[in-house]
Amino acid sequence: MRVNNHVVDDLIDWSNTPNDPMFKLSIPQPEMLAPNDLDSILTAMKRPGASKVEMRAISESIRERMNPHPADQKEENVPQLDGVPVQGLQHKYRETVLFFPSEGQYCHAFCTYCFRWAQFSSVGSDQAFKSSDRNLIRQYIQRHPTVTDVLFTGGDPMVMSASTLRHYTEVLFGPDSPPHLDTIRIGTKSLAWWPYRFVADADAKETLQLFSEIVKSGKHLTIQAHFSHLREVEHPVAQEAIRLIRMTGAQVRSQAPLIRHVNEDPVMWESMWKLQTRLGVIPYYMFVERDTGAREYFSVPLARALEVFNTAYSRLPGTSRTVRGPSMSVSPGKVLVLGKAFIDNQEVFVLKFLQSRNPRWSERVFFAKFDPHVSWFDDLKPAFGETAFFFEPQYLQQKKRVDEGSSGQLSDDDWGPGTHFA
């Protein structure tokens, strides 16, 4: 865990613990562990003379069983340049490359549900995605004309100083920038966990100055803000930070997963999206809690997620209906649960890719048997007597190539017609 005084003094409502959503979001709860795992930890703690080494071994064995690298991202998304894996990059969707700068691989505070928790713990630290090579990212984008967006992620890139941020971004917006790169995105929880980053920190002004320069260069800069709860957005310093960022010409978009005990409340989402819209923040994604970490504790069934999303969405003006969800990030792509339908006497989930390894998979809807208890894609079954979802044969072929040692990312040929610029 990791918290700071903004979280402890201003966000958590201590009169409402342990049920307070901000408390559950930032302070790990005993119930996050399966009863027998909790038991083995507590027993070891109570044993006189239990060594640190012993305690660590127990916690590591529990962590290993919590699916530290969901959606096969370790194997399937790491791209290659001239046959050599490029560390610190992920390239899954044709248009967008993720970059994990070395200095940005922690956060101002940690979310209890974090899906990148392995990046911060011993199960992942030796294998964490990260790079400090700005020329590699520039060169990779230069060589891939389909890439229009680069997303700085982590951890949280906004833990980096303004000068480090400049070091990485200047090759992407300065005179050496790949001309086909349109958008620089920064994924961050800082507006919620440490809005002072933009308002009061020693390099706050320098950071905003950098944002202005990026915008002036003609690239689009967007802050992908992680807001889990209305209370984070209501904070006056967060609102001032949003205002200052927007003054630079950068945009702010918002995304978060739907999490039991934290934000399973349609009224909260409705109010949060409305307030964001008023502040000029564009609602972007509502995600489904991923199949990693303490998911038994945090996950919400898909049927319920749909209900929360639809209830909130139906009360929004069009200006807020930019939000999409509930969306599951699985290995083949981002699967949107579009709705529930009754077809041929069968109750089904209607699904659609928002993003997919093969962009053509996003062209059609597909169907899974309705099941009120399912909370993740892997447990869905194709409807109407089909034995596999339509994309699975192609996906398995690609997976096989990865297992045989080639890049998990599709080649420009695989990406189909209309993708060739050269």
Ligand SMILES: *Cc1c(COP(=O)(O)O)cnc(C)c1O
């Ligand atoms: C979500 C995501 C992106 C960005 O998708 P957009 O729809 O362009 O916002 C890129 N890469 C990965 C691996 C993602 O999960």
